[in-house]
Amino acid sequence: MRFYRLLLVAFVFSATCSQAQENKKIDSYWQLLLKNQRQEAQVKFQKKNKGSLPDILTNEIIANENGKFTAADGFIENVISQPDFEYYLYALWNQSFFFDSYLSTGFNRKNISNINDIPLDRIKNATVKESLRYLKSAVAQHSDDWGTYDQLNNAIPAIKAWQFCGSFENLNGSGLATEYAPEKNVTSTTDFNANSNGFVNWYDQRGREKDAYQYYSNHSEYGGGVNYAQTFITNPTAKKAVVRLGSSSFARMWLNDVLIYENTNDGITDMDAYNVLVNLPSGNNRLLVKSADQSGISYFIVRITDEEGNVFNDLKYNAAPSAYKKSSIEAIAPKELPHSVEDFFQNKLKQNPNNFFNTVCLVSAYLRNSKFNEAKETLQPWVDAYPESSFLRKYLIECYTKEKDYTSAKELQKNIESDDERYYLSYIYRFEDSRELFKLPLPEFEEFVEEFAASTDMDILKKSAQLLLNIRQEDKSAVKETLKTITEDYKDQLSVLKVYLNIYSAYLNEDDKAIKILEEIDDTYFDYGALKSLAGFYNKQDRKKEALALFEKRYNLVD
Template sequence: MKKITVLCLLLCFYSAIAQDNYDQFWQELLSNNRVSATQTLKKIDDANSIENLIINEIMRVENGRFRANKDFLPTFLNQDNYQNYLYALWNENYFFNTYLDTGFNNKIVGAINSISESNPTHNTIQDAITYLESIVARENKDWATYKSKISNIPSFRNWQYCGVFENLNKSGLDRVYGPETNANNNTPFDAESNGYVNWYTSKNTEEAYQFFTNHEEYGSGVNYAQTFVSTPQDETVILRIGSGSAFKLWLNDVVIFENKQDVVTDLDAYQVKVTFPKGNNRLLIKTAESDYGSYFIMSPLNQDGSHNTNLKESSSYSEYNKSKASQIGATPVTNSFEAFFVDKLNQNPNNFFNAYCLIRTYLRNSKYEEAKK
């Protein structure tokens, strides 16, 4: 069973790095010499490292051994920094595989339960595991558990929607449509081929992810969502954003973030630090979808990474602050998992395993250009 596509993509990188303890192993594996690679791996006296644990699982998959290794997860979850490697290798066979395509078998459900019971401390891992638990409950029609789990994922849930506007030749992200400048419901907006549309209140207040389900019959295009966020004092937070489309984000009519790539991402693909001024604030997102199924999720975090509970959002229009860019101070924040592996690779540029994990981290959020570097 040949399943080394990603490894082969890394071969060009490998040729440029120096030898390390695993050098011979990687050379043999990348040459598709699995027998020699297996023998070489057995000779490496590094059994207690997280690198060795994961590489052994990679080798098991390469040798066609897809059943769960009962010793792997308990040992892995006791390792320092295991959450970084879990994030990077989320969709590998020895964790959750491609569950969106394959569904949740006993092996995947067992992994979800084991990791949940380990009480991960990183908010992204916590929320991602909780989301998987909610989906498993939904698959089993356990609606009480599903609602309980999904409610534990902090995100802005009270939105108004507007759309669909044209995204001809992917030009929609840069076109200025009416909802960008008019937050009120006093005048319908010309959506051109889709007639006239207006702001309306979403009923999707229980879900963490926001889907423009009512817009899908009109096909792909540009959609808007807005919420009004109040705070009794200036509040500096990190907005954590995931989206299935290219998108642009405003706070009080000031652009605070833009992603031009129409790709599918996870719940923390992008982060930006901003200050919500005291009073009422308009938070607006514009998504530009060229295929099918636009969605987003947005969560406020404190600067230490914990969930922020001070900001209160409402889907009801009300007058809002008019701010300047200097007042909001929007600053992009690097994904902490990406930063972890960049730092590891900077410390040891010769470590092929760290390069592999960094690339897998980028690919999890469809950051293909970063992965190529």
């Protein structure tokens, strides 16, 4: 009897999955991809590729899923010649064929070239244009070009005149809901009680007047905390305005003591992630931003525009406190507006709900601004239809990681490894767990490296796997040779170099080699992590004056 029950359950589950898939009338190549039949998906897609912008990008997505990351010649120029390309660029910003996940992997020849190859004047959408302008400034900073960095930052139409106050205690994440004195006190002759963080007051931060993003880096010694920033806006005539916020944490904004927005999503976002339409009164106005960060260095960026994203030329911003008239919720009438890129793809999906490419774009746009709940909700019908899809699981892993649900993310990662062994990400996940890899017998380890190398066309991954094998074989001569190849052929891959330099120091006992590479990095780029590592090596060799000089040179440049 129990056998028949199990058979019935299996039949119902199978029928449900079949019905779910039947209800999702998507192109056959997407169906194949979601069934982990990646090579077949690529073959099927090539027969239908008509060269439209969605086709150009779909081609790259499917290629990436097959472990192929070398984009065709002229890819960027082809993309930016297409209508509405900026919406797709913003959504797929962190795909390897555009800019990759530079926040974690850093800049390199490929993504720097892509960033520089897109002219700002080709972009109409203000949010996308200013996001790219800031990214270009980050590349300039990375390249140690501080003049260009300042020029680009200065051109971003964000509020740059601020007073700051903090950090206040954020015990167990309760700080956002806790009212601290700066919320009602524009100035104070006595310092505010920040509880366990001592006493603080409003202050001006000199030397940052050109920076679009405002970082609480000088508050980092307190760890996670509550920080405030205020600016005063002079407006000659009452007008409708959109206040646009990007932040790294929970946040609240007040206009003339009226709460106009509260972000209860603890995640890193880009500029203009949240947009609020308000009635901006004439005269002087106080804008207050509260950030409640639980870890890391908090930041925010605020821009004020009209509803089309155009900057008002008649608004004046001043950090110095001045009198303002308190408003009411009825007078300000705050109304949250959708993000322009999210809105673009939501409308696309309303017109064609089964267009899976637009679903991918919408999910990616959500995740750019850590809107993991919206992303999961959009993915769920597809997960129900294709529960073992590695492609979908990959996006869910990103959702859970941004949600800080690392247990669920790890569980999905293990599911990919067990259900889809030949997927390139399965090899990367195993490669990252080097402790488990080193438990394998040597023949199995060698087999893994061979399969890993065959799963992708990314040479740096092939060389990295080879380096791990050399270490497993305890062949120091081969380790030196592979390291030499990596450090000479991939000098632009700083995130990789900084990791592998430890092998020179800890495994080969060649500190001088590590120092030479770090000195070359410091001469060519601005990389604070590399600078600190170099200073550490100098201190180790009792070269304290040289270590101090590294920081002095950089501080002089920043000031």
